[in-house]
Amino acid sequence: MKYLTLFVWMVVMLSVRVLVKHCASQNLVKSSAYSSMDNWDSEGVFLREAGLNVYDNDIVHQPPLALHLWSVALRYTENWVAVYFLLFELIIMCSILKLCDVCINVLIWSDQRTQPNVHTSSRSLILSRDDFVLCRYLMIICYCFNPYSILAFASQSTSVIWNITSVWTLITCFQNRLFISSCFCALGCYLRLYSGLLLLPILAVANIVSRFLEIKTTDKYYEHGVCNLFIRLWHRCLILFFLNCLLSLDNLGIMNMLDFSISSCLTQVDVTGLQIVFSQAQ
Numbered sequence: 202m203k204y205l206t207l208f209v210w211m212v213v214m215l216s217v218r219v220l221v222k223h224c225a226s227q228n229l230v231k232s233s234a235y236s237s238m239d240n241w242d243s244e245g246v247f248l249r250e251a252g253l254n255v256y257d258n259d260i261v262h263q264p265p266l267a268l269h270l271w272s273v274a275l276r277y278t279e280n281w282v283a284v285y286f287l288l289f290e291l292i293i294m295c296s297i298l299k300l301c302d303v304c305i306n307v308l309i310w311s312d313q314r315t316q317p318n319v320h321t322s323s324r325s326l327i328l329s330r331d332d333f334v335l336c337r338y339l340m341i342i343c344y345c346f347n348p349y350s351i352l353a354f355a356s357q358s359t360s361v362i363w364n365i366t367s368v369w370t371l372i373t374c375f376q377n378r379l380f381i382s383s384c385f386c387a388l389g390c391y392l393r394l395y396s397g398l399l400l401l402p403i404l405a406v407a408n409i410v411s412r413f414l415e416i417k418t419t420d421k422y423y424e425h426g427v428c429n430l431f432i433r434l435w436h437r438c439l440i441l442f443f444l445n446c447l448l449s450l451d452n453l454g455i456m457n458m459l460d461f462s463i464s465s466c467l468t469q470v471d472v473t474g475l476q477i478v479f480s481q482a483q
Contacts, residue, residue: 207341211294214345215287222283222355229352264391271359286354289361294341296368301340303375305333363392370399379407 275282309330344350353360366389373382382403389396 207298207337210338210341210345211291214294214341215290217345218290218351218354219283219287221351225352225355267362267392282357286357286361289365290354293361293365293368294344296365296372297340297344298337300368300372300375301337303372305330305336307375308333363389363396366392367396367399370396371402374399374403374406377406379403 274285366385370382370385370389373379373385386396386399386403389399
């Protein structure tokens, strides 16, 4: 019954998104959710299809490899763009439900670890799955009725792809699948550098796991200092290795993007300096 209820909610939320896309004022949609980083088809893909250099005038922010894949997808399925975003929304909704379940499991496991030390009269205070009955519904409703997420869908913002990678970075991290979590984090960093903040929970979990292995194992090989160091660092090394492989796939485009990033930062500094000088002159 609960799955049927969730399915009905998802259908309602997707319907609201489609309705807003076709009925809301485009000025409202664009002014509320438009970003040059999140509209690949109207920015980088448009210039690329016109035969222009995407990074000439520092006006495009999309990573080259993602921009190329998106342009290929649009080339063969141009009339299915709305379906793409509906699928993305469905994926992010299911991902949020999955993240909710994983977080509940972590909280229950953490609380039940202390059960032997809890007095019998207080055992009823220990968390159980019944305490989180409404959690899944609240999370999906908060996302689906979020005005910004609705307007982002209406403007066909590709930020949903970055959101999916961020959510699955946390899911796999809490499941102790640190290599997969590192891969999702690297993909997120390729789209936006903000995903680099998710390295902190990944490294925290890796540190906890390494300490657990160090305490539990009695094998003489693991008692060697070099092996202990390897246990502590191998997840960090995998993060850097996967990120390096991903960036090497599009080395030339990345150099253009780095040139763009540096020049845009310098331009921003120059503009800020001019504003300060102008204000002082006044």
